[in-house]
Amino acid sequence: MTKFLSEEWVNAFQEYGSGLPAMNFSIICQYEISGAPQGKVRYFVIFKDGKTTKAELGKSESPDCLVSTTHDEAISILHQRSTVAGSFMKGTLKIEGEYEKYLLGMNKVRSTNEWANMLLALREDLET
Numbered sequence: 450m451t452k453f454l455s456e457e458w459v460n461a462f463q464e465y466g467s468g469l470p471a472m473n474f475s476i477i478c479q480y481e482i483s484g485a486p487q488g489k490v491r492y493f494v495i496f497k498d499g500k501t502t503k504a505e506l507g508k509s510e511s512p513d514c515l516v517s518t519t520h521d522e523a524i525s526i527l528h529q530r531s532t533v534a535g536s537f538m539k540g541t542l543k544i545e546g547e548y549e550k551y552l553l554g555m556n557k558v559r560s561t562n563e564w565a566n567m568l569l570a571l572r573e574d575l576e577t
Contacts, residue, residue, distance in 0.1 A: 450574055450575065450576035451574050451575055451576060452486075452487075452575075452576050453485070453520075453523075453524065453527075453575055453576070454482060454485055454487070454490040454492070454520075454523075455487075456506055458571065458575075459492050459504050459505060459506055460504070461570070461571060462494065462501065462504045462567075462571060463494075463501050463502075463503060463504035463505075465501075465566075465567040465570050465571060466494070466496075466500060466501025466504065466567060467500055467501055467502070468500070468563060468567070469499055469500045469501065469558060469561065469563045469564060469567065470499055470500075470561055470563055471498050471499050471500060472498065472499035472557055472558070473498065473499070474496065474498070474499050474554050474555070474557055474558060475496055475497045475498060475499075476495075476496050476513045476514065476547070476550055476551065476554065476555060477493065477494075477495050477496075477509055477511065477512045477513045477514075478493060478494050478495075478496070478512060478513065478514055478516055478551065478555075479491070479492075479493045479508065479509050479512035479514070479515045479516065480492050480493065480494070480515075480516050480517070481515065481516070481517040482517075482518060482519070482520055482523050483517070483518075483519055483520065484519045484520040484521065485520040486520075490506070490520075491506065491507060491508055492504065492505060492506045492507065493505060493507070493508065493509035493512060495509075496555075496558065499557070499558055512546065513546055513547045513550060513551075514544055514545060514546035514547045514548060514550065514551045515544070515545040515546055516542065516543070516544050516551065517542070517543045517544075517545075518536065518541060518542040518543070519541065522536055522541045522542060526542075527568060527571065527572055527575075528568075528572060529565075529568060533552065533555075533556075533559065534552060534556070537552060
């Protein structure tokens with residue numbers, strides 16, 4: 450089983466995300482997830498033309514936005530019990546930097562069937 454937010458999970462995110470549909474959208478997202486069993490986890494994802502081109506544990510040198518939330522909220526979003534916009538409105542997900550690009554522009558990516566399939570694949574063999 451894959452542990453959520455492990456290097457193996459982040460690598461799977463990159464692999465599945467590389468199959469997202471091409472579109473005119475690019476962003477570098479830095480994520481900070483607090484309260485994980487392994488402590489605070491930092492990883493970043495580079496989306497170029499709608500696809501994930503890189504996902505890696507650690508810090509990006511030049512992110513467009515910083516997204517921070519708790520482990521429990523991240524799990525809820527992964528399982529689609531919560532939405533990114535809903536979590537942002539509740540204050541359980543915070544975005545610094547280009548928040549409009551992340552919320553609105555990224556919504557084009559998040560609204561595809563391929564994104565839903567990616568989330569399903571990422572949680573199929575998940576150990577939380």
